[in-house]
Amino acid sequence: MSKKILISVVGPTAIGKTKLAIELANHFNAEIISADSRQFFKEMQIGTAAPNSQELASAPHHFIHHKSIHENYSVGDFEKEAIALLSHLFAKNDYVVMVGGSGLYSDVITKGLDKFPNVSPDIRKNLNEILKKEGIGPLQRQLKVLDEKSSNSIDLANPHRLIRALEVSIGSGKPYSSFLNKDKEKRPFKTITIGLQADRSIIYDRINKRVEIMIDKGMVEEAKKLYPHRILNALQTVGYKELFRYLDGEWDLEFAISEIKKNTRRFAKRQLTWYRKNQDIIWFDFNMSKADVFQKIDKEIITVQNE
Known part of the structure; x- marks a missing residue:
């Protein structure tokens, strides 16, 4: 066949x-x-x-x-x-x-x-507020602290990808990268x-x-x-x-x-x-x-x- x-x-x-x-x-x-x-x-x-x-x-x-x-x-x-x-x-x-x-x-x-845990939509809302008021810099620095592996691998100039990695890291208490490449x-x-x-x-x-x-x-x-x-x-x-x-x-x-x-x-x-x-x-x-x-x-x- x-x-x-x-x-x-x-x-x-x-x-x-x-x-x-x-x-x-x-x-x-x-x-x-x-x-x-x-x-x-x-x-x-x-x-x-x-x-x-x-x-x-x-x-x-x-x-x-x-x-x-x-x-x-x-x-x-x-x-x-x-x-x-x-x-x-x-x-x-x-x-x-x-x-x-x-x-x-x-x-x-x-x-x-990849499968990610559900996180509160308020986290994304807060991150978007930071992006709007302070720019992308604080978000890039925050991701480096929470998940250095993702900080080195994703497009940090892309606010959508950056905020997604941050909301998962914040909401789950685990690095975004830890959820990648599972079965x-x-x-x-x-x-x-x-x-x-x-x-x-x-x-x-x-x-x-x-x-x-x-x-x-x-x-x-x-x-x-x-x-x-x-x-x-x-x-x-x-x-x-x-x-x-x-x-x-x-x-x-x-x-x-x-x-x-x-x-x-x-x-x-x-x-x-x-x-x-x-x-x-x-x-x-x-x-x-x-x-x-x-x-x-x-x-x-x-x-x-x-x-």
């Missing part, structure tokens, strides 16, 4: 994951699930480098612009919806392609979600993970060019429309945060754009750090030939089917 296989495409931002995912979907006559948490929101199109209309028409996509920034949507919500969709897609085909640069969202599908529910499919990589200078150059393209496409105008909603969690992300400071009059536009490039490069570095923890990723140079990728995947499929 053939096994169901999820082909997951990962790698740093601007490396070419969307193009490869579409080629794989067409090769296997499969559909694509996006695991890019920034591309879920329909109001954030230019600044998230979401697939364009031509790319979306090239293969069936799911979880692209399906939510509003005004909706609360967690990684747990994504896991529940994506696993249900995978069950439906695997009933039609032995293969599904998943693509995205959000390591946590990819991992939650392939490995399952999880086994998935009814196998995963083959393909990673794209390049020299750091090439990645950074591609990022800089992508930012310039997004600006040319109207990202500043997009940020202006979103500016009244800038306190929403979905908008606490690279690209929009910098432009909001420009719109606040703190920075000029040229400096804001340079900060977007710098912070996106830092984001790519964190992505690579996350992926290096996964020893199962099959890495390819971003300029690899399709034939090489398909040949390697076909070999992996044979191995999986014989397990």
